[in-house]
Amino acid sequence: MTGFRRESGQGTGSAIVSIHDVMPETFDRVLNILALMDDARVPPPTLLVVPGRNWTPELLDILRALVQGGHRLAGHGWMHKAPSESRTLFHKAHSVLISRNEAEHLSLPRKEVEGLVRRCYDWFSTVDLPAPELYVPPAWALGDLPLDSLASLPF
Numbered sequence: 001m002t003g004f005r006r007e008s009g010q011g012t013g014s015a016i017v018s019i020h021d022v023m024p025e026t027f028d029r030v031l032n033i034l035a036l037m038d039d040a041r042v043p044p045p046t047l048l049v050v051p052g053r054n055w056t057p058e059l060l061d062i063l064r065a066l067v068q069g070g071h072r073l074a075g076h077g078w079m080h081k082a083p084s085e086s087r088t089l090f091h092k093a094h095s096v097l098i099s100r101n102e103a104e105h106l107s108l109p110r111k112e113v114e115g116l117v118r119r120c121y122d123w124f125s126t127v128d129l130p131a132p133e134l135y136v137p138p139a140w141a142l143g144d145l146p147l148d149s150l151a152s153l154p155f
Contacts, residue, residue, distance in 0.1 A: 016046050018136070021080060023050040024059055034066070044069060048076035048136050051123035060127050067130060074134035075120040075155060077104050105143035113145045114153065121154040 022030050030047070037045060047066065067073060081104060105113045117135060124131050135155035137143070 016134070017042065018046040018048050018074065020048045020076065020136070021050060021138075022047045022063075022076070023053040023080065024055055025053065027059055027062070031062075034071075044071040046072045046074050046134065048074045049124075049132075050076050050078070050080040050138075051120050052078035053080075055127065060129070063129060072134070073124065073129060073132045074136055075117070075124070075132050076136050077138040078116050078120050079104060080138045103138055103143075105137050105145070108143055110144045110146075110149070113143050114149070117145075117153050117155065 019030055019033055034045075044066075047063075049063070063073070105116065108116065120135065121131065131154070133155060135153070
């Protein structure tokens with residue numbers, strides 16, 4: 001699973017070009033990638049935003065301007081870092097082999113995963129950004145969240 005969003009009832013598939021890990025620490029690189037994509041006339045990609053970082057008012061203004069320029073925003077976890085305590089053996093192996101400790105959902109109980117996803121969604125309105133339709137868990141690892149529970153989440 002790469003992400004989830006509510007279907008609009010169209011019944012047709014689509015591809016999404018995205019830039020992952022949009023956060024203050026990566027913002028200069030993200031802007032460079034966007035400039036290269038714009039030069040190549042690539043349509044505006046979806047930006048996978050990590051809300052729980054130290055966003056400044058200036059960076060939020062740039063995000064708002066990117067939205068005005070046609071970029072869609074998506075939720076991408078909360079911190080994009082897994083807590084070091086209480087990780088399962090599977091999560092530890094996943095961190096070493098795949099995610100570099102970025103799969104923050106993987107060892108969380110279902111209710112905590114749901115809370116993290118909701119907190120991510122709510123952040124966008126608190127900083128005057130449009131509510132995203134798409135959520136992509138860091139390292140594509142949703143953790144203990146059965147697919148039938150996705151309907152109760154805002155994405």
